[in-house]
Amino acid sequence: MKQEKRTSFKKNPFLKGFFLLLPFPLVFGALICAVVVLFQSVIAPSPYFGLLTYNKLDPSVTIPTAKEGEFPVIPYESQWATLNVQGWERKDIPVFFGDNKAILKKGAGMWVNSRFCGQNGKIVISAHVTTDFHELEVTPIGTLVTMDTVYGPYVYEVTDTLIFNYKDSSPLKPADGEEVLFMYTCYPRKNGYQFKTERMALICKKVEGKDWSADE
Amino acid sequence: MKKFVAVLALCLIMVGMVAMPVSAEPMHKEAMIEAAREHMPDAMFKEYLPLIENVLSQISVEKEQADQVIDCIEESRDFFKEYKGNSLSEYEHHEREFAVEMVDRICEILGLNAVYTHSDDPEHHNDVVLEIYNDAGQKIAEMDPDAVKKTNVPETAAAPVNYTYVVLAAVLLLGAVAAALVSKKFAAER
Structure with a gap:
């Protein structure tokens, strides 16, 4: 009886066809999963993909303009500078006032408790390692960094690097009296999308640019 | 004056x-x-x-x-x-x-x-x-x-998705192999 059932099961043409065709959609699904994994771990974190998906400026954001001789009023969340680092593939990174999640999706962000260029203090700028600051980790000492602000150009030189834990905010502390551009991102970048507990910073000293601290 | x-x-x-x-x-x-x-x-x-x-x-x-x-x-x-x-x-x-x-x-x-x-x-x-x-x-x-x-990334929930897709891909591949073996058995017993 059992043997008969088994024979009829094996002779069922529908089942034969089902098992014959089933591997194709399964392999297709596996391929899609593999493509997603490849995209997330290899393609998306690469700076070349970042260049393709470059954040165009939000047209609703008003860029403040400065009157000659006056330090401009820079509204929170507005773009106030464009950042370029010598030797980086990524060019013209927009720098916004503020560094919340929404801002960091658009470009680099300046911490609200830090200074603007030319104010003779610490300028703290952060951006994502998977996009704008992907090349920060491989930036050598001596590299020139330019900040084209709405009130004039500034040039800095990388003089040091720093690796610090994400719970340690002491490197960000304001320090007036000397102009320092402090650019940081997640470290190390090879971890791709994994949560990173370290941060790496470039410490840059001013080479050129107007000093506004005496005028204010 | x-x-x-x-x-x-x-x-x-x-x-x-x-x-x-x-x-x-x-x-x-x-x-x-x-x-x-x-x-x-x-x-x-x-x-x-x-x-x-x-x-x-x-x-x-x-x-x-x-x-x-x-x-x-x-x-x-x-x-x-x-x-x-x-x-x-x-x-x-x-x-x-x-x-x-x-x-x-x-x-x-x-x-x-x-x-x-x-x-x-x-x-x-x-x-x-x-x-x-x-x-x-x-x-x-x-x-x-x-x-x-x-x-690290603009969207923080990306990391666990990575592993989900890896596991899903492995399960689908195993299923495909199993289905191919059954199909082969059918063909052999024709």
Whole structure:
């Protein structure tokens, strides 16, 4: 009886066809999963993909303009500078006032408790390692960094690097009296999308640019 | 000569009247900053000076407002005397309440709105995020407990998805192999 059932099961043409065709959609699904994994771990974190998906400026954001001789009023969340680092593939990174999640999706962000260029203090700028600051980790000492602000150009030189834990905010502390551009991102970048507990910073000293601290 | 001097004096007075409202405002702001410098502990003042100046740079301040803010700072001198650190988490509950009230009062005087929300970061679940809005409802500052930002990816939930897709791909492949074996068995027994 059992043997008969088994024979009829094996002779069922529908089942034969089902098992014959089933591997194709399964392999297709596996391929899609593999493509997603490849995209997330290899393609998306690469700076070349970042260049393709470059954040165009939000047209609703008003860029403040400065009157000659006056330090401009820079509204929170507005773009106030464009950042370029010598030797980086990524060019013209927009720098916004503020560094919340929404801002960091658009470009680099300046911490609200830090200074603007030319104010003779610490300028703290952060951006994502998977996009704008992907090349920060491989930036050598001596590299020139330019900040084209709405009130004039500034040039800095990388003089040091720093690796610090994400719970340690002491490197960000304001320090007036000397102009320092402090650019940081997640470290190390090879971890791709994994949560990173370290941060790496470039410490840059001013080479050129107007000093506004005496005028204010 | 007398006429010339009189005209010159009149011109100077007129220029002064026009220029005064423009130049007085930074003085009011400076007076408030000076009061903070005088009464706040030095470490706290230096820690928050860029934030204070960045907020003040985005608003206009009248003399009356500046005087009220200075009064408010002077009234808080007992709080500043008991300096325990620059973070509110280092203070007792009643001290924290006092500090929040002080910030609220100063914001109210300056026509600002301070909004306190909880951090959406699981690691800082109970920490407070301070957002300051101007009278037009535009955000002019935001301070969250995480000064050091998460700068790995724009979307933080991406990491577990990676492993889900790897496991799913493996299961699908195993299923395909199993289905191919069954199909082969059917073919062999034809």
